[in-house]
Amino acid sequence: MQHSYRQLAALLSKKIKAGQYQPGERLPSVRACAEEHEFSVSTVIRCYRYLEAQGLVEARSKSGMYVADWSESHVQQGSTLKSAAAHPPAVEYDKLISLQHRMTELYSLTAQPLELGLHLASAAAEWYPCELLAKIAQRQLRQHPMQIGAYPAGSGLPSLKNSLVQWLATCGVDLTPADLLMTNGSTEALSVALRSVAQAGDTVIVESPVYFGLLQMLENLGVKAIEIPCVSDTGMSLEALEYALEHQNGVRAIVTMPNFQNPLGCVMPDKHKKRLLKLAEQYDLALIEDDVFGDLSAQAERPQPIKAWDKQGRVIYCGSCSKSIAPAFRIGWIAGGRYQAKITSLKLSHSLITPLLEQAVLAEFMQSGALPSHLRKLRERLSASIPQVIAAVQRYFPVGTQIVSTAGGWWLWLELPEHIDTLALLRQSVSRGIAFTPGALFSSSGKYANYLRLNIARPWDKQMDNGMRLLGQLASAS
Known part of the structure; x- marks a missing residue:
């Protein structure tokens, strides 16, 4: 038996893909959609969250829900894991820049349908004993x-x-x-x-x-x-x-x-x-x-x-x-x-x-x-990822992107062109299955708005390469 919100999501998804709702078009409000399709307000909210995780719609602060600039390639890249998450919890992105809320909101990303969770400072599980x-x-x-x-x-x-x-x-x-x-x-x-x-x-x-x-x-x-x-x-x-x-x-x-x-x-x-x-x-x-x-x-x-x-x-x-x-x-x-x-x-x-x-x-x-041997292997793995990640940034990210530091092999601290707001970029990337840490979180004054921290402490593979490509494309389009 399919949940009600999935039924509604399938209906709206069909309309979006058929062109009845165009990219950039505002979707009906939660209450209007509930009345039109005779569902509860909570069902519509779950539906919109689900469609956002699929990359079909996007929330705009204090404005509502809009059809995303989707394509079949965008949806397919993240479809496997996204479709498995029935009800991802909402992330209040605006609260990420609030000291009071930033930990809670950032960690809530972990429960999202993510292919690449590159926002926390943890290495791949298989790298530990x-x-x-x-x-x-x-x-x-x-x-x-x-x-x-x-x-x-x-x-x-x-x-x-x-x-x-x-x-x-x-x-x-x-x-x-x-x-x-x-x-x-x-x-x-x-x-x-x-x-x-x-x-x-x-x-x-x-x-x-x-x-x-x-x-x-x-x-x-x-x-x-x-x-x-x-x-x-x-x-x-x-x-x-x-x-x-x-x-x-x-x-x-x-x-x-x-x-x-x-x-x-x-x-x-x-x-x-x-x-x-x-x-x-x-x-x-x-x-x-x-x-x-x-x-x-x-x-x-x-x-x-x-x-x-x-x-x-x-x-x-x-x-x-x-x-x-x-x-x-x-x-x-x-x-x-x-x-x-x-x-x-x-x-x-x-x-x-x-x-x-x-x-x-x-x-x-x-x-x-066992500790010295384990640490030696861990350090070797951390170091091995750095050349591939640097090459990917140079290949995929917009002109003007600066790699500030790769020391330690744990993460990259990237400076993007000044006009790019990485908090807004995060909202887009999460809907595509990728999370990182926006730079604004690393200062109480909200500095570093065009910076991001990207966890690279994981094996370099096709998934990482595809993720870097998509993140670079999103940043270039910002």
Whole structure:
């Protein structure tokens, strides 16, 4: 039995393809369509969403639903997966530029009928050691089934903390297990780090462009952000930072991602890292370091974290296995130095304890010696995609498109010609089955409107090539 909205969609689709509704023509309002065809308003809404996912219609803000500039080739390119999604949730695109809503709206794209979801910072699932981790988990459950019924306690599983201390020592970070607190991913680590050093009304320094989740955290805390521009090959401009510190009162912390900055992908040179730390010391500031991508260097040597030079305990170091080993585990860690006691208290009041099963699996994986081999393969795969993606951008995207950075092989940060609004481009591309992250999300002021971040951490294949071609065509037509 076919759902009512599918019946109505089939009828309207037939009319569109027969030319009874021309491209650019406004469709009847939801209420008018419901009255004409004797369906409920909710049925018509579901129908229009379904047709939008098929690429046949498009929503225009505060205007209504219009027939898209469709063609058989457009519909066929995304038909397989689009037709499988009966009721994709609506994405309120205008809310993407709102700090309050951008995370919710961006993540809702994941539930859309997408062939290429290139909007989140996650690599292809097959690039992670999923089967090995699953075997370890099964063994853990067989050998220790009672751990499911035991209430966890403490700051983290000792065996995992020991393994992390040993691993971090290889990149110059000298810690003891007592210095580490396990968290629910780096998101919680950043959250408790911020809350430990700033409160509502305070100011922190952030990079620009910057990870949109950090901006939303700051807004929720009532903390003001000063955006310091980043340079594509060296990261945060230390000259601009020094000027801001000289002229701005009430700054409590600097938040930085010196290794493979999100979204630029750049690595800050060691001399800049040391100078940044000296500025934090000079102005008596906390330095919150997000190092979630640090293990993913294409070079033989992993870039050192700023924490490696911290002698005063003012660097709050945040890490995670979500990018490098197991995204689904949501295991992160924080070494708070002089702020550790407050961080621990905030963590306990926020989420108590980080689940132990995933920690146990991760600990055994690290103790087995499998981590270096896995990271080497992951880095090789990340690097291998870069030449094909660069060639595709040069081949398909409009003249004037600039590849700002490919460092790390995780994503591209692209600057499109100035007249192109990538938020509007996203609305078009999602209806064709492709999602990316528009540049406006990476600033609280809505800058970078003609930029986009494109996740390339996946195998290069025909699907990727077709997706890049279609995205380039849409951008050229904008």
